[in-house]
Amino acid sequence: xxxxxxxxxxxxxxxxxxxxxxxxxxGAAAEEAGMSWLSFMDHYFQIEATGLPxxxxxxxxxxxxxxxxxxxxxxxxxxxxTGVTYRHPGLLAKIVTTLDVLSGGRAALGVGAAWFExxxxxxxxxxxxxxxxxxxxxxxxxxxAQMWDADNDGPFEGKHYRLAETLCSPQPIRxxxxxxxxxxxxxxxxxxxxxxxxxxxxxxxPEEVAHKxxxxxxxxxxxxxxxDAIRKTITAGRPEPEACDEFVRSMADYAKLGVHxxxxxxxxxxxxxxxxxxxxxxxxxxxxx
Numbered sequence: 617x618x619x620x621x622x623x624x625x626x627x628x629x630x631x632x633x634x635x636x637x638x639x640x641x642x643g644a645a646a647e648e649a650g651m652s653w654l655s656f657m658d659h660y661f662q663i664e665a666t667g668l669p670x671x672x673x674x675x676x677x678x679x680x681x682x683x684x685x686x687x688x689x690x691x692x693x694x695x696x697x698t699g700v701t702y703r704h705p706g707l708l709a710k711i712v713t714t715l716d717v718l719s720g721g722r723a724a725l726g727v728g729a730a731w732f733e734x735x736x737x738x739x740x741x742x743x744x745x746x747x748x749x750x751x752x753x754x755x756x757x758x759x760x761a762q763m764w765d766a767d768n769d770g771p772f773e774g775k776h777y778r779l780a781e782t783l784c785s786p787q788p789i790r791x792x793x794x795x796x797x798x799x800x801x802x803x804x805x806x807x808x809x810x811x812x813x814x815x816x817x818x819x820x821x822p823e824e825v826a827h828k829x830x831x832x833x834x835x836x837x838x839x840x841x842x843x844d845a846i847r848k849t850i851t852a853g854r855p856e857p858e859a860c861d862e863f864v865r866s867m868a869d870y871a872k873l874g875v876h877x878x879x880x881x882x883x884x885x886x887x888x889x890x891x892x893x894x895x896x897x898x899x900x901x902x903x904x905x
Contacts, residue, residue: 617871617901620653620879621646621891622696622851624666626673627884635673639680640687641888647691649895653849653877654688655696655726656680661735670734678711685719694724696816696851696879697797700749701730701741705756706779709763713788721789725760726816728797729753729804750803752776757794757811764791795849801831809835814847819878822869825850829873849877857893864900871904 621642628638646654657663662672677695685693693715698708708725716723729749730736736743744752755774762768763784772779795814798804808815809832817828829848836843850870855863867878878901882890 617867617904618652618877619898619901620877621651622655622879622881624657624881625884626675629885638888642891643684643688645888645891647688650898652692654684654691655694658695658698659732659735660739681715685715692724693719693722694726697726697728699730700727700753700756705759705777709760709784712792713784716788716792717786724793724795726795726797754807764788799828805832806835808832809839809841812846814849816849816851819850819852825870826873847876848874849879850875852878852880854881854883860894860897864897867901868904
């Protein structure tokens with residue numbers, strides 16, 4: 617099992633002027649530890665799940681990834697996950713391509729149907745009903761696949777999006793891994809089976825994750841997709857560095873389910889020091905398989 621870092625909090629000691637150097641240190645610490653993934657949220661206001669108010673600091677995700685691309689050299693970079701409503705899919709494909717080219721082939725496309733209604737209304741972004749958001753998500757996945765097909769720069773005609781051309785030059789150095797976030801059994805996991813290279817689930821319990829993966833396997837069987845080709849990741853909370861051994865033990869049952877990567881979330885303040893403290897978990901998780 618691999619270990620990745622997902623950074624949801626930008627309340628950094630020293631204020632706004634300290635954010636950039638601290639994030640650069642987070643990237644360096646994650647790479648030095650041998651972590652495989654570095655991501656941020658795709659939000660413009662802070663979300664309640666962090667325990668912080670909406671007014672807390674929040675950075676735009678793809679700009680932040682571009683900054684980290686210049687301060688890292690090996691780790692995979694993505695958002696967990698891009699809200700499909702925030703960017704036209706043709707532009708999104710170009711943004712992720714740009715990140716991939718400038719990072720030397722390290723971009724991932726994490727994407728989902730979006731959910732933060734307050735943020736949409738506050739910033740004037742249309743917020744369709746959930747059924748339409750999933751329709752738009754599927755069309756976005758199809759558009760990105762076409763944009764990343766060097767042999768197909770023709771039009772795209774969908775219900776919600778119409779592109780006269782899907783020209784994308786340069787092409788990505790490495791086709792970005794498509795990670796679809798969420799555990800919805802009828803829609804989200806079906807989209808993972810049909811279009812995704814990876815899924816991300818919450819580490820609520822090994823039993824719940826096992827159930828979600830069984831649903832994913834059934835969708836794969838129905839679509840003729842190789843279940844084992846899909847990378848399984850979990851968001852595993854914020855363990856304390858002093859409880860590193862306990863955290864590794866708690867991941868063992870997920871590793872047995874075939875979970876490939878556990879993503880952990882540093883606190884605010886001095887997150888790079890926290891990443892350093894979790895570094896011993898990398899080798900110990902690798903022993904789980």
